């Protein structure tokens with residue numbers, strides 16, 4: 001087990017135990033694949049993985065980051081050691097030390113680094129170690145520690161409140177580097193998996209979605225960036241894999257249940273918790289997520305009996 005390095009929107013740390021309980025036993029799995037890897041909470045927690053396992057994400061900078069962690073961990077750690085605290089004055093020897101690209105004022109070191117990160121070319125011709133170091137530094141020092149981009153693909157999170165944040169993370173980088181050394185990495189649409197998963201492999205799909213209340217409808221969900229068409233494409237891919245004897249585990253939002261429940265291949269489990277929605281303890285909304293899988297209940301890593309007890313009891 002290894003700790004993830006990045007904090008990622010939609011990260012699965014909170015429901016990790018429930019997901020792990022739905023996996024087939026390790027000895028029944030050939031290779032592991034994660035087509036929407038993000039921060040890779042499950043990937044790192046269940047590491048190491050057999051050679052030939054794969055991770056993928058459509059975010060180019062994220063996959064480039066993992067390649068640097070894999071291939072150049074020492075240089076990455078060294079570069080991170082050179083960064084200053086986010087509230088420090090901007091570095092006068094670098095660009096954007098007083099004005100950003102739009103002529104706005106750059107108040108401190110954090111906003112200078114954010115501007116350097118956003119203005120980097122997206123082609124091949126730049127220092128990948130520096131870009132990876134900037135990504136991790138911003139992830140650790142930004143508000144709420146999440147990676148988020150605007151519609152133009154720019155990282156737009158403001159400075160965080162904790163100027164004492166630790167962004168070097170040398171041990172985690174070294175451990176992650178070892179785990180990634182046998183892993184193939186892709187920067188494609190999730191459908192790359194059709195060519196890569198073989199019978200006996202395990203694929204964990206964690207597409208972008210918001211945990212919503214059980215009463216939300218599939219129709220309301222259409223407005224998300226990963227909308228109906230993408231969700232249906234994902235279902236078709238999962239079905240094709242399941243019919244080829246690949247183990248499939250998907251986390252998703254409850255309205256997606258109707259895409260899967262008509263197929264005998266899949267079992268659907270509710271996971272989640274009653275969460276307090278205001279200061280009155282009895283006002284709790286059932287924010288839930290679902291797990292869709294073809295792993296039979298009598299062949300689970302830690303039998304699903306625990307899933308029910310995982311649900312937080314009502315107040």
Ligand SMILES: C[S@@+](CC[C@H](N)C(=O)[O-])C[C@H]1O[C@@H](n2cnc3c(N)ncnc32)[C@H](O)[C@@H]1O
Pocket residue numbers: 008009010011012013035036037038039040041042056057058059188189190191206207208209226
């Ligand atoms: C919910 S996040 C995954 C979170 C991850 N499980 C974790 O623990 O941090 C979804 C990821 O899917 C990626 N993504 C969105 N559309 C995609 C697509 N069509 N193909 C592959 N990846 C995609 C996003 O960049 C994002 O990193």
